[in-house]
Structures are given as structure tokens and as C-alpha cells.
Amino acid sequence: MSESPITRMAEATPQPLARKVRGLSDRAIAWIFVAPTIFLLLAVNIFPLIWTINLSFTNFKANRPNREVEYIGLRNYERILTDSDIWLSMQATAHFLFWTIFFQVLIGFTLAWLINKKFKGNDLWTTIIVLPMMLSPAVVGNFWTFLYQPQIGLFNYVVAFFTGADPSSFEMLGSVQLAPWAIVIVDTWMWTPFVMLICLAGLRSIPDYIYEAAEIDRASKWRQFWTITVPMVMPFLMLAVLFRGIENFKMFDLVVQLTGGGPGSTTELASINLKREAFEKWRTGYSSAFAIILFVTVFGLASIYVKALNKVKDR
Known part of the structure; x- marks a missing residue:
């Protein structure tokens, strides 16, 4: 042997x-x-x-490495917290976060609920729906840029069909009012499948005997949905919101691909503002302080959210 x-x-x-x-x-x-x-x-x-x-406590600039570095205390933090442009970028980030998470949770949960019915062709449709999240942000950004073009963009013709307007008059990416919504649409299209998969895992973790017991008690489908499905899927939904919230807070590549960070401040998210301060203005100390503020913000909000998530799981 x-x-x-x-x-x-x-x-x-x-x-x-x-x-x-x-x-x-x-x-x-x-x-x-x-x-x-x-x-x-x-x-x-x-x-x-x-x-x-x-x-973050210095005036260091990366493009001037031989310059004498001076410690300036909390001055960078004071400038950031009193800068109106910074607050506008934070507002744009909050707007982007809220609407992308809202639509992704709503559509993702709906798709998961439909796919969980196990109809014919279930696996095929699941694979097709998941395809967008497999693409890189660069590919998605270029693809949707063509769709948003005034002259050849398919999206403009769809809007014109429902509104009866001239498709060449729509400037989604060039409009201060429409550009943020254009980014929300693209991010929702790309990452809704991710939320769907998490919700689908939650739906399929619910034992069938719970629904059978509810039917014996003559509970309606609507009551089963609100008293069984939603509470038992809620931890999975909250987990999806946590993941997407952290990722979208630092969103950078997709926005740059679509708009370059403009126009104005409507699509200049906090991450884009940070990049501009660090690698265009070369204010390394200032951008370091900004990065620390963003880190503390994300970490603090995520910690509070995780505590709420644990409470929901323990119910």
C-alpha cells in the first residue's frame, strides 16, 4: 500500500x-x-x-515634494466643513444614494419575487437579468453614453415616443436637471440584479411549512406577504442596502465615463470632488483631510446601520 x-x-x-x-x-x-x-x-x-x-494636518502637495511641509493643525478640516462646493457635492452624493438604492431595492425585490415562482424558463431569465452586473463600469458607461446621444441615442427615441417631442431636443447628459437622473438609471440597470440575487436567497430561505400553516389559518396572500415574506426577507434587503450604499457612496468610474463629473455640481459626487482636489489641484493635505471625513462618515453610518440590522435579525 x-x-x-x-x-x-x-x-x-x-x-x-x-x-x-x-x-x-x-x-x-x-x-x-x-x-x-x-x-x-x-x-x-x-x-x-x-x-x-x-x-491631513499638513499643507503637503504631491507635485512639490521638495517644498517644506508645514503642520497646520485642523485648518484643512475647517476649510472643508465651511466650503460650499463640498456641501453641494455631498448633497449630490446623497441624492444619488437615495434614488439608486430606492429603485434597486424596489425593482430587485420585485424581480426576485417573480423569479421565485419557479415558472418555465426560470433559469434562463435569471441568467439574462444578471448579465448587466457582469460588465465592467467602463463598458456600461460607454454603452449608455451612446444610448443617451441626442442624434442616435435609442433612449431619446423612447422618450420622444411617449412625449411626442423631437428626440434630438433631449440632452440627458448635458442637462443640469436630467444628468443626475441619467446616472441613476444606468446604476439601477447595472446593479439591480445584485439586489435581486440577495432577495432571491432570502425568499428561498423561507420554509414552505410557514406558508402552509398560514393557509390553514385562512390567511390571504396579501397578509402572508406582509406578515411572513417581508419580515423574513428584511435582513437580506437591509444587507443589500448596506452593500450598495457603501459602493455608491464611493461611486466614481461610472459617473466619469458618462459625464466626466459635470455639468456644474449636479453630478460632481464627493468621490469626484476628492479626485479633483488630489490629482488636479494637487492639494494633497487638503484632499487627505477630505478623505478622512468621508471615511469617518461611511464608517459611522455603516456602524449604526449594522446595529439596526442585528436588531432586525434577532427578532
């Missing part, structure tokens, strides 16, 4: 090393395996965060 690979490896291990390994506790061996991951996390995440906090 041939020896197993593990046995051959044990026999090939030098005796001094084998004696040292045998002398280690399980806790020590666990730390040996975990240590490289912890080191990478410290190098990739923790160190840049600490360095950014340090730069």
Missing part, C-alpha cells in the same frame, strides 16, 4: 525542524499561518490610513 503525500512530506522534513514544529502549540501554529495575512493588511490598509491622517 503506497504512502500518502502527507506521510512522505513528514518523512522528508528535517529532524531538527520536525522537533521544533512538534514543540509548538496549536495557537502558535495558527499565528504562523495568520501572520502573513495580518502583515499584508497592515501594509496595504492600516499604514496608508495612518499616513493619510498624518498628511
Whole structure:
């Protein structure tokens, strides 16, 4: 009978090393395996965060590395919190967050509820619906830019069909009023399938016997929906909102692909404003303070939300 690979490896291990390994506790061996991951996390995440906090208290500019760095205390934070352009970008971000999450949850849950009925061709339609989230933001941005073109955009002709107006008169991406909604439509189209999949997992986790018991008690379909389906899917819905909220708060690539961050301040989200301060104006210390404010905002809101999510799960 041939020896197993593990046995051959044990026999090939030098005796001094084998004696040292045998002398280690399980806790020590666990730390040996975990240590490289912890080191990478410290190098990739923790160190840049600490360095950014340090730069936020200075007037450092990355395009002038030889310039003497001066520590200016909380002056960068004061300028940010009193800058009207910053607050306009935060308002644009809040508008984008609210409407994208609202439409994605509404449409995603509806699609999940329909697909959960297990009709003929269920798997095919699920695959087709999921396709948009498999595309990169660059591809989606270019694709929808063509759809929004005044002369050849298919979307403009659809709008003109329902309104009876000239399709060439629509300037979705060039309009201050319509550009934010154009971005909301694209993000909803791309990421609704993600919310749908999470809601579908929640719907399929509900045991059938609960609905059977409700039918025995003569509960209507509407009452079953509000007293069984919605409460049991709610933790999954809240989880989807958490994921999409964090991702959309730092949305950058899709907006730049569609509008370049303009026009004006209507589509200049906080992440785009941060990029402009850091890599166009080269105000590294100022942008570092802005990044810390955004990080604290996201972390704080996410922590509060997670506590609410845990309360819902414990019910």
C-alpha cells in the first residue's frame, strides 16, 4: 500500500525542524499561518490610513515634494466643513444614494419575487437579468453614453415616443436637471440584479411549512406577504442596502465615463470632488483631510446601520 503525500512530506522534513514544529502549540501554529495575512493588511490598509491622517494636518502637495511641509493643525478640516462646493457635492452624493438604492431595492425585490415562482424558463431569465452586473463600469458607461446621444441615442427615441417631442431636443447628459437622473438609471440597470440575487436567497430561505400553516389559518396572500415574506426577507434587503450604499457612496468610474463629473455640481459626487482636489489641484493635505471625513462618515453610518440590522435579525 503506497504512502500518502502527507506521510512522505513528514518523512522528508528535517529532524531538527520536525522537533521544533512538534514543540509548538496549536495557537502558535495558527499565528504562523495568520501572520502573513495580518502583515499584508497592515501594509496595504492600516499604514496608508495612518499616513493619510498624518498628511491631513499638513499643507503637503504631491507635485512639490521638495517644498517644506508645514503642520497646520485642523485648518484643512475647517476649510472643508465651511466650503460650499463640498456641501453641494455631498448633497449630490446623497441624492444619488437615495434614488439608486430606492429603485434597486424596489425593482430587485420585485424581480426576485417573480423569479421565485419557479415558472418555465426560470433559469434562463435569471441568467439574462444578471448579465448587466457582469460588465465592467467602463463598458456600461460607454454603452449608455451612446444610448443617451441626442442624434442616435435609442433612449431619446423612447422618450420622444411617449412625449411626442423631437428626440434630438433631449440632452440627458448635458442637462443640469436630467444628468443626475441619467446616472441613476444606468446604476439601477447595472446593479439591480445584485439586489435581486440577495432577495432571491432570502425568499428561498423561507420554509414552505410557514406558508402552509398560514393557509390553514385562512390567511390571504396579501397578509402572508406582509406578515411572513417581508419580515423574513428584511435582513437580506437591509444587507443589500448596506452593500450598495457603501459602493455608491464611493461611486466614481461610472459617473466619469458618462459625464466626466459635470455639468456644474449636479453630478460632481464627493468621490469626484476628492479626485479633483488630489490629482488636479494637487492639494494633497487638503484632499487627505477630505478623505478622512468621508471615511469617518461611511464608517459611522455603516456602524449604526449594522446595529439596526442585528436588531432586525434577532427578532
